[in-house]
Amino acid sequence: MKISVPASFEEGYLEELSKHKEVINVYGKLPSDFVGGGYETSRLPDISVDKLESYIAKTNSLGITFSYVINGTVMNNDEYTQSGIKKLHELLAFLDSKNLESVTVSNVYLIHYIRKNFPHLPIKISSNLMVDTVEKARHFESLGAKIIVLDPILVNRNLKMLKAIRRAVSCELELIVNNNCFHQCPYLSYHQSYLSFNSRTVNEENHTPFDFCYTTCSRIRVLDPGYWIKADWIRPEDMHAYEEIGYDRIKLIDRCTPADVLLNRVQAYANRSYDGNLLDLILHYGYNDTISPQEYLNNIYIDNKKLDGFFEKSFFRAECSHLNCNVDCTKCFDHASQAITINEEWRQRMIEKKNHEYEEQVGEISRLSAIPETMGGVI
Numbered sequence: 001m002k003i004s005v006p007a008s009f010e011e012g013y014l015e016e017l018s019k020h021k022e023v024i025n026v027y028g029k030l031p032s033d034f035v036g037g038g039y040e041t042s043r044l045p046d047i048s049v050d051k052l053e054s055y056i057a058k059t060n061s062l063g064i065t066f067s068y069v070i071n072g073t074v075m076n077n078d079e080y081t082q083s084g085i086k087k088l089h090e091l092l093a094f095l096d097s098k099n100l101e102s103v104t105v106s107n108v109y110l111i112h113y114i115r116k117n118f119p120h121l122p123i124k125i126s127s128n129l130m131v132d133t134v135e136k137a138r139h140f141e142s143l144g145a146k147i148i149v150l151d152p153i154l155v156n157r158n159l160k161m162l163k164a165i166r167r168a169v170s171c172e173l174e175l176i177v178n179n180n181c182f183h184q185c186p187y188l189s190y191h192q193s194y195l196s197f198n199s200r201t202v203n204e205e206n207h208t209p210f211d212f213c214y215t216t217c218s219r220i221r222v223l224d225p226g227y228w229i230k231a232d233w234i235r236p237e238d239m240h241a242y243e244e245i246g247y248d249r250i251k252l253i254d255r256c257t258p259a260d261v262l263l264n265r266v267q268a269y270a271n272r273s274y275d276g277n278l279l280d281l282i283l284h285y286g287y288n289d290t291i292s293p294q295e296y297l298n299n300i301y302i303d304n305k306k307l308d309g310f311f312e313k314s315f316f317r318a319e320c321s322h323l324n325c326n327v328d329c330t331k332c333f334d335h336a337s338q339a340i341t342i343n344e345e346w347r348q349r350m351i352e353k354k355n356h357e358y359e360e361q362v363g364e365i366s367r368l369s370a371i372p373e374t375m376g377g378v379i
Contacts, residue, residue, distance in 0.1 A: 001243070001248055001270070002022060002024045002249040003025075003251075004249070005252045005265075006254060007028025009045050014062055014064070016263050018062040020267075025067055027066070027069055027251075027255075028055075029069040029255075031047065031199075032199055034078075035072045036195075036197070036199035038071050038106075039195060039199060039256060039287075040198040040199055040288060042288070056098050060099050067100060067104055068098070070091070071128050072195075072200060073106045073128050073192045074193045075196075076197075079113075080109075095121065096118045102121075102123060102147060104126045104149070105124065105125065105129075106126040115143060115144050123143075123144055123145050123147075125147065127151045128151075131148055131151055132150065132155040134161075137169045138169060141170070141171045145171055147174055149175075150165065152177075153183065159245065162242070163245045166245055167246075173246075174250065175242060175247055175251065176232075176253060177233065178253060178265060180228065180284065182227060183232055183325070187213045190213060212361055214284075214289055215288075215290060216358065218290075219351075222291075223354075225336055225340050228300075229302075229339065229340070230332040230333070234250075235274070236272045237307075252265050254285055254286035265280075274304050277303070278302035278303075279297055281304075290357060291353075300342050301340070303339050303340075
């Protein structure tokens with residue numbers, strides 16, 4: 001198993017990672033740049049260019065490669081302007097001068113631009129490009145992709161499709177294993193666009209104060225904890241099913257997670273076993289939620305060992321995208337009652353809190369004081 005892990009700039013982190021032979025790659029970025037990425041600037045550590053350069057050098061000295069993430073999905077069409085192309089070229093020239101395993105890209109134009117102007121800069125296709133079919137994987141491989149990160153939300157629980165994609169391409173394929181977004185999430189594309197906007201230097205004055213998509217998702221989870229089970233994670237114990245069909249490279253998230261938590265996740269997947277709360281492995285730290293990660297951990301316990309055998313019984317032959325979830329198939333929601341223990345008093349408080357937030361965010365008048373007077377001349 002080969003593991004790609006987020007960069008953490010906490011002291012001693014890289015040295016601890018280097019003790020795990022499975023860790024081959026670290027990925028990260030500046031808190032904001034011209035292209036942007038998958039997390040808001042406000043959530044990321046505030047590091048300088050000099051700090052990043054020394055971090056890349058140290059990573060390489062420990063025998064671990066580094067990938068720079070430019071996986072913003074939208075750039076306000078700045079990539080088609082003269083000033084935009086100049087800034088884009090400057091960023092890519094800087095990255096090309098570093099010893100990178102790859103640059104992780106979500107913008108199709110950038111793929112073509114890099115291939116034409118920086119042919120020696122390896123390209124890694126971000127999960128934000130939502131590769132979930134043979135045709136998409138073959139197309140990006142034909143454009144020179146070295147690695148493709150498959151979309152966990154769309155494909156992690158479709159073994160038949162994963163097998164077909166693996167047979168169809170020869171480039172490396174990477175699976176994100178500890179995400180916990182909703183299966184086939186209907187907000188996916190919109191949320192990616194929001195995060196991209198909020199991570200670009202040119203948009204900093206107009207960064208919005210709340211993440212509507214994630215607060216909506218967390219509201220759904222407290223209303224029905226079964227959605228934790230329905231999510232797109234792959235447990236350490238279930239990795240064998242993916243290795244048997246040709247997947248040996250995994251990616252852990254996210255880039256805002258404390259170093260000790262990341263190291264615990266590395267250990268769990270390296271050991272292929274975890275005896276504890278599944279939330280320790282899959283909880284998001286990178287999104288702007290009004291419930292803190294520690295609150296979730298203090299009040300929700302998903303017994304990972306009570307999920308033993310669940311994957312085999314539920315997903316080996318299932319094709320979830322063809323089913324009317326929780327109507328035709330209720331396995332995830334049925335199993336939630338066996339595996340999840342939740343502080344019910346806390347849950348009721350959070351339902352009230354989340355319902356109030358929802359009304360605040362979608363109300364026409366009540367939220368006016370919380371938003372800017374203008375969003376850069378949109379109207």
